[in-house]
Amino acid sequence: MIIAPDLLKCNFIASEPNQKWVTDITYIQYGSTTKYLSTIIDLYNNEIMAYKLYDHQQIPLVIDTLQEA
Numbered sequence: 001m002i003i004a005p006d007l008l009k010c011n012f013i014a015s016e017p018n019q020k021w022v023t024d025i026t027y028i029q030y031g032s033t034t035k036y037l038s039t040i041i042d043l044y045n046n047e048i049m050a051y052k053l054y055d056h057q058q059i060p061l062v063i064d065t066l067q068e069a
Helices: 059-068
Strands: 021-030 033-042 047-054
Touching: 021 059, 033 059, 047 059
Parallel strands: none
Antiparallel strands: 021 033, 033 047
16 A cells, blocks of 8 residues: 655645645445545635546546546
8 A cells, every 4th residue: 555645744724826735535325326526626715626526436537637627
């Protein structure tokens, strides 16, 4: 397992736009269907910079979200 370094050191406040972005993937259960939502958020104003909603939680979900941002 690869563990990325903690570059933010729990400092989730940004003093200007595009200084700190964070990402997360969550799942949404809708009946028998599961969707995966990948988001990128700017910590300056909590604006969603990009998002993708896919049927799977595989690498293209993250790559496509990054490319959209």
